[in-house]
Amino acid sequence: MRREELLDAAEDLLCDQGSQALTLAAVAERAGCSKGGLLYHFSSKEALIKGMVERLIEDFDQLIAAQGHDTYTKNYLAATFAAVQSGRLRRWAVVTGASGNLYLLAPLRVAMARWHREGLGSEPDPAAAQIVRLACEGLWDVATHDPDLYDDDHYAELKRRLLDLLPA
Structure with missing residues (x-):
């Protein structure tokens, strides 16, 4: 196995x-x-949960790396929308919800800090990059609680508007 x-x-x-x-x-x-x-x-069960959390982080890192945009924030934005629209979000919700233990979620906290610090110094507008990344976190949270709230057209509009906040 x-x-x-x-x-x-x-x-x-x-x-x-x-x-x-x-x-x-x-x-x-x-x-x-x-x-x-x-x-x-x-x-142990804790080791299993930790393994699931670590795999989620690795999957999202790979999704970011696969995007091919000119800035980390644009890659992060595209990866977020890809994850939310593909159903990966459900995995995140159930795995992080299953933990109930801050120690087991420590790798996620470390990854989140990395995702929000990565490449900010090379962004044309670091403040706009932070705003877009925080908006992505809000999207994750809202879509976790109501996955059917937005349709594909609405997601496309949200993504376009967030991209408009970033310098070309």
């Missing part, structure tokens, strides 16, 4: 049944492996 398959099983379990259902036995069953097989990769 591969580590990624176990993380997928844990995320699916969280999405389907909520954090109260997240037990090592339930994840192993969902993944179709023994509890010992799960424990080989994750020694």
Whole structure:
């Protein structure tokens, strides 16, 4: 059983049944492996949650890197909209909500600080870049609570308006 398959099983379990259902036995069953097989990769429920959080961070870092715009903020903005519109947001909500432990979310706090500091010195307008990044965080939060609030046209308009805040 591969580590990624176990993380997928844990995320699916969280999405389907909520954090109260997240037990090592339930994840192993969902993944179709023994509890010992799960424990080989994750020694505890906390290690499993930490693994899910770290994977979310890595996924978002890759999404930012894949955008190809001329500034980090434009890449961050495009990655945010891609994540929100693709359904990745649900994974973030359930994984971070499952933690209930600030220690387990420490890697996310570190990543968030990095995302909000990255490349600000090279941005043409650092204040506008910060405003756009903070707006992205607001979008994540609102869409987490009501994923069907906006349709694709509304997202496109929001993205265009945020891009307009940044120098060309």
